[in-house]
Amino acid sequence: MPVIDVAVPVPLRQTFSYTCESKLAAGVRVSVPFGRRQLIGVVTASYDDPPGADDSTPALKPVSEVLDEQPLFDRTLLSLTDWLASYYHHPVGEVWATVMPSRLRKGSPLSDKSPAYTLTEAGEQEALSKTLKGKKQLECIALLASGPMAQEEVKSRFSSAVLKALEEKALITATTIAHKASADWSSFTLQQTPPTASTEQGVAIAAINQQAHHFVPYLLDGVTGSGKTEVYLQVIEPVLKQGKQVLILVPEIGLTPQTVGRFERRFGITVGVLHSQMTDLARLNVWQQARRGELGIIIGTRSAIFTPLKRPGMIIVDEEHDESFKQQDGLRYHARDLAVKRAHSENVPLILGSATPSLESLNNALNKRYTHLTLSQRAGGASHTQLKVLDSRDQPLHAGIAQGLVSIMRSHLQQGNQVLVFLNRRGFAPAVICHHCGQTVDCKSCERPFTYHKSQGRLQCHHCGASRRLPEQCGECHSHDLQTSGIGTEQLEHGLGTLFPDVKQVRIDSDAVKGKDKLITRLDEINARKYQLLVGTQILSKGHHFPHVTLVVVLDCDGALFSADFRAAEKLAQLITQLAGRAGRANKPGEMWLQTDNPGHPLLQDLINNGFAHFARQALQERKLALLPPYSSQAIFRAEANEAGLALNFLQQVRDCYRPSVNAAKGGFIGPLPCLIEKRQGRFRFMLVLQCPQRGALHSWLKHHLKEVESLPLANKVRWSLDIDPVDLS
Ligand SMILES: Nc1ncnc2c1ncn2[C@@H]1O[C@H](COP(=O)(O)OP(=O)(O)OP(=O)(O)O)[C@@H](O)[C@H]1O
Numbered sequence: 001m002p003v004i005d006v007a008v009p010v011p012l013r014q015t016f017s018y019t020c021e022s023k024l025a026a027g028v029r030v031s032v033p034f035g036r037r038q039l040i041g042v043v044t045a046s047y048d049d050p051p052g053a054d055d056s057t058p059a060l061k062p063v064s065e066v067l068d069e070q071p072l073f074d075r076t077l078l079s080l081t082d083w084l085a086s087y088y089h090h091p092v093g094e095v096w097a098t099v100m101p102s103r104l105r106k107g108s109p110l111s112d113k114s115p116a117y118t119l120t121e122a123g124e125q126e127a128l129s130k131t132l133k134g135k136k137q138l139e140c141i142a143l144l145a146s147g148p149m150a151q152e153e154v155k156s157r158f159s160s161a162v163l164k165a166l167e168e169k170a171l172i173t174a175t176t177i178a179h180k181a182s183a184d185w186s187s188f189t190l191q192q193t194p195p196t197a198s199t200e201q202g203v204a205i206a207a208i209n210q211q212a213h214h215f216v217p218y219l220l221d222g223v224t225g226s227g228k229t230e231v232y233l234q235v236i237e238p239v240l241k242q243g244k245q246v247l248i249l250v251p252e253i254g255l256t257p258q259t260v261g262r263f264e265r266r267f268g269i270t271v272g273v274l275h276s277q278m279t280d281l282a283r284l285n286v287w288q289q290a291r292r293g294e295l296g297i298i299i300g301t302r303s304a305i306f307t308p309l310k311r312p313g314m315i316i317v318d319e320e321h322d323e324s325f326k327q328q329d330g331l332r333y334h335a336r337d338l339a340v341k342r343a344h345s346e347n348v349p350l351i352l353g354s355a356t357p358s359l360e361s362l363n364n365a366l367n368k369r370y371t372h373l374t375l376s377q378r379a380g381g382a383s384h385t386q387l388k389v390l391d392s393r394d395q396p397l398h399a400g401i402a403q404g405l406v407s408i409m410r411s412h413l414q415q416g417n418q419v420l421v422f423l424n425r426r427g428f429a430p431a432v433i434c435h436h437c438g439q440t441v442d443c444k445s446c447e448r449p450f451t452y453h454k455s456q457g458r459l460q461c462h463h464c465g466a467s468r469r470l471p472e473q474c475g476e477c478h479s480h481d482l483q484t485s486g487i488g489t490e491q492l493e494h495g496l497g498t499l500f501p502d503v504k505q506v507r508i509d510s511d512a513v514k515g516k517d518k519l520i521t522r523l524d525e526i527n528a529r530k531y532q533l534l535v536g537t538q539i540l541s542k543g544h545h546f547p548h549v550t551l552v553v554v555l556d557c558d559g560a561l562f563s564a565d566f567r568a569a570e571k572l573a574q575l576i577t578q579l580a581g582r583a584g585r586a587n588k589p590g591e592m593w594l595q596t597d598n599p600g601h602p603l604l605q606d607l608i609n610n611g612f613a614h615f616a617r618q619a620l621q622e623r624k625l626a627l628l629p630p631y632s633s634q635a636i637f638r639a640e641a642n643e644a645g646l647a648l649n650f651l652q653q654v655r656d657c658y659r660p661s662v663n664a665a666k667g668g669f670i671g672p673l674p675c676l677i678e679k680r681q682g683r684f685r686f687m688l689v690l691q692c693p694q695r696g697a698l699h700s701w702l703k704h705h706l707k708e709v710e711s712l713p714l715a716n717k718v719r720w721s722l723d724i725d726p727v728d729l730s
């Protein structure tokens, strides 16, 4: 009987064999018995005679059910999945579980039909008699009179209230229709006249169009507001015209209806959207439409890189430096790196766009592995934002803002412009301190001070989410003199209200703006000039277009200047540059002030005097001297346990596993040492970094001893993980 290998969703780095009536194609889902459970796995290989089997081989269990007639994925995605398991040294069953939409993971059938609406008999009568009162309801009946229509399309034209009313009156009902199979987007006509490309945009567009039929990686390195999105719009036009699909990845926060709207408005075609806040069903629908070749443009966040494409034409990663492209748990993949891999195997062009490219991508561009396209000027005649520092040492502060800055803010506000104040700390105050003994009120599980949230009257731990009432007295000395220390956005908002009582302000952080819809409403209101003062955390720094902002104020960036994370400087420079990019985007010039106690800090001085491009080249030199990525490759073993000793011990044993071949790999260790956040939710956290000058050497070194690590007795007692190409040391 044929034997199949199945990737089963369990944390083991192997596949499992089962017997089956007939051989199955790789990528087909099967339901299999596993211990006492029944699990859904994916076929990775089939054999008539399993390799290495003899009479002593234990009898295999049969597959319980075959779920698909066709593999879920084409060859390219199948090989990408193999690659993921081997590159990230991750259990293949868990890789499949990450790559599949969750509905498919749970066994939903892969359907060729889409949900639709149709008229009931009563509805058909109504189409003739037209007795309904509601105008919209009548329109909907008239539309469906010509036949069933995809629910998605009906929903795009009528509100859910209209549809609900018609369903309640039993005039329309849900049904399914066979999907359309044609790439009908290719016959679009441009809905807008594109602006004339600037010289630099023109060069970039021509370069990409010239080699549109095979894999070429581009770094589109364009200052904020330089018209990168306009370049994407112009280069995808011919791709769509040929009936090919374009996959666009954007950071989690950057995916707003504004972004999607820009593409829809230009081409007048439906754009498929994929992000983590959609329902599983909605995601599966878009996934299937893309797979069947019904969508010309798919825009999505990180996991959209796994979307199957029937006719792939181009892949774009916007804001490629953004950390949200790296998954931070489970399979810790980097969607940007996967995009490179995927574009290569699909043999289509890849555009990585950013005003502040990651040092990895910049290095690839400088080495000519990527074609480097630069846009150094802002589009439409907007001028660059001026960067300045304000020395806050010995200055009296109002609501955390130095007097000099308050005057600058006032003058911008008086001219009717908007001012953005950035503080990356939500809540009222980052600590509550006993004025008598100096003890802070700490989260016991994380051993870090609680943040005070005044609006809720509660303390909240920003590491584990724990929350408690504000105590009445100090836990150490029982003094009642508890005071807040430091400033968060909530307090800043209060303070600004006192400083500028007549100015309307809005706070944008994850406390004030819960959910995507609210963020979108606020962003629209900002651009409609409902507010003049915008206060917020890094949600405000990402890709938004604020034409009326002329001043950006950054409070307290000093913490990041002295971080132990070697990437901190790169991240801070990206943040400052992106924030500066929010100002002066239209016809009014913009300025940015950094309030700091370290005005002479070389990083700030370099950014101010020479800009991000210079900073980045300088930072690459430093990484080269220190043999840090991208001039070496890293992997991190992390371990967490309730007892610090267990986690530390485990990592020491991991190091012992790897030590015998450290010289052969030309490798090195850093640690084990505590993570930057040493304790979280009651667990102590440690890490061990493995580093090699060559990527290949690191991977064979890792692979060589991973089995030993897995069989360490402590491996079952601590929570451990392996992170390849880590970007976050917290
Ligand atoms: N060639 C052009 N002529 C006139 N206006 C343009 C041109 N290209 C882009 N614009 C306009 O300039 C503004 C900024 O462009 P766009 O949003 O494409 O820049 P970006 O580089 O993607 O921005 P960021 O990375 O800062 O978010 C937009 O309003 C856009 O419509």
Ligand SMILES: [Zn+2]
Binding pocket: 443, 444, 445, 446, 447, 461, 462, 463, 464, 465, 466, 681
């Ligand atoms: Zn905590």
